[in-house]
Amino acid sequence: MKTIALFFPSFEVGGVEKVMIALANQLKSLQYEVVVIAKDKGVLRKLLYANVEVVDLGNRRIRSSLFFLKRILQKYKVDCLISGPDFPNFISIMANMFSRKKVKLIITQHCYFNIETKRLGIHGRIFPFLVKLLYHKADVVVAVSDGVKNMLKQMGVPAEKIIRIYNPIDFSLISKMACDNIDMDETFDKYIVYVGRLSYVKNVLLLIRAYALFHEQNTTYKLLIIGDGEDSDNLKHEVKRRGLSENVLFTGSMINPYPYIKKASLLVLPSLSESFGNIVVEAMFLNVTVVSTQTAGVNEINGNTDSIYMVSSFHDEGVLSDIMLYAISHPKDPKLLRIRANYFDANFIINEYISLL
Known part of the structure; x- marks a missing residue:
């Protein structure tokens, strides 16, 4: 089976983190080799299946993990990388650009570049620029809603690269936890x-x-x-x-x-x-x-x-x-x-x- 890596910041409470954990668990249950690349900390860590391997980012910040990610992709002979949200997407694209052996890259867009990103100061202003500069280099850009898909098209991401996939919700897990x-x-x-x-x-x-x-x-x-x-x-x-x-x-x-x-x-x-x-x-x-x-x-x-x-x-x-x-x-x-x-x-x-x- 193919080896799938998922790259996201950490296991702290958040919507993106829940989605990535759900994806990792589902893929593992379907017998894929799954590697999670993230800071190995946060309360959501308990939700990840025990048989999913985690590569800890340690004290590395996402923005400075480019070459570390590149090494991990090579070490585990990753076939496909799924990343999210924005900063991990940017780093994933650049790591793949610098790799001799390219992986299939699926980046996921979970937010609008509006109210919240504008409040991030310089980072909020640079995000749209990086989207225009880099997103077209991914193999697939997953938008979590049609609204996000339309935003990405307006920002110049090629329409043929964007696919809308709604967030997967693990109802079996929620039923047990409830x-x-x-x-x-x-x-x-x-x-x-x-x-x-x-x-x-x-x-x-x-x-x-x-x-x-x-x-x-x-x-x-x-x-x-x-x-x-x-x-x-x-x-x-x-x-x-x-x-x-x-x-x-x-x-x-x-x-x-x-x-x-x-x-x-x-x-x-x-x-x-x-x-x-x-x-x-x-x-x-x-x-x-x-x-x-x-x-x-x-x-x-x-x-x-x-x-x-x-x-x-x-x-x-x-x-x-x-x-x-x-x-x-x-x-x-x-x-x-x-x-x-x-x-x-x-x-x-x-x-x-x-x-x-």
Whole structure:
């Protein structure tokens, strides 16, 4: 069988990392030789199958791992390299350019070059330039949504090299993890949940403001915020300022949020931008009604199914609050949620990747 390498930053909590782990596990279960090249640290490490070999980047930063990656590709006689997100893609392309024996290179694009990358300063400005300069040298560019595919075409990536493959979600693993016991304060019997980074683009401040309005009309449900990030302190301060400390719980990041999602009455995703939205599909699979801002990625997940409550405003907490109030009393049909979620099952989507190898 072919040897497949996957190159990504680490096993820290993140959507890209979950996708890469799911791919590695699926490929290994299909008897491919699989090598993961990443920093061997992070809570998601436990999700990777024990028989998948990991080559540790150690203290190397992604941007300085070019020649290390080149050596690993040669040492393991890699046939195909799958990388993501942006920096690993750039390094993978250059490592392949400098190698005598080329590997088949599949790079994956997981985000838009918009709000979030613009906030990265010089790196945010150079990313689009590097995409135009390098991406056409990959064999295949996988876009995780049609929106991302269209963005790449507009940036000059040859259309014939781009293929849209939705993120594979490992539902068998989620089913097992969702059955774990949870240690929850008994006062949090009924709650709304958010899961994700606490960063500007995730727009969690809007959710807190909307929840404050929600709480004025419905005191039954509390708010559980799972995740961490640079906005954590500011968000906690906002909760305290509004006198909601007894009603809003911050848990920090966790390897297994699924029992908490499964028990929730509602999941809210208030993001300014989402290229896909793994957590939305995961919640739907667990029969949890979802309220989301109308980002391009979540719009694609919803499709024509009306399985998600979509919010047109990214800044009006009143609009979000009203839809949350309605959704709580009008949950979506669990059968509809599960049917739509299964469209993104890793067992099916892996075949789209296999066709590229």
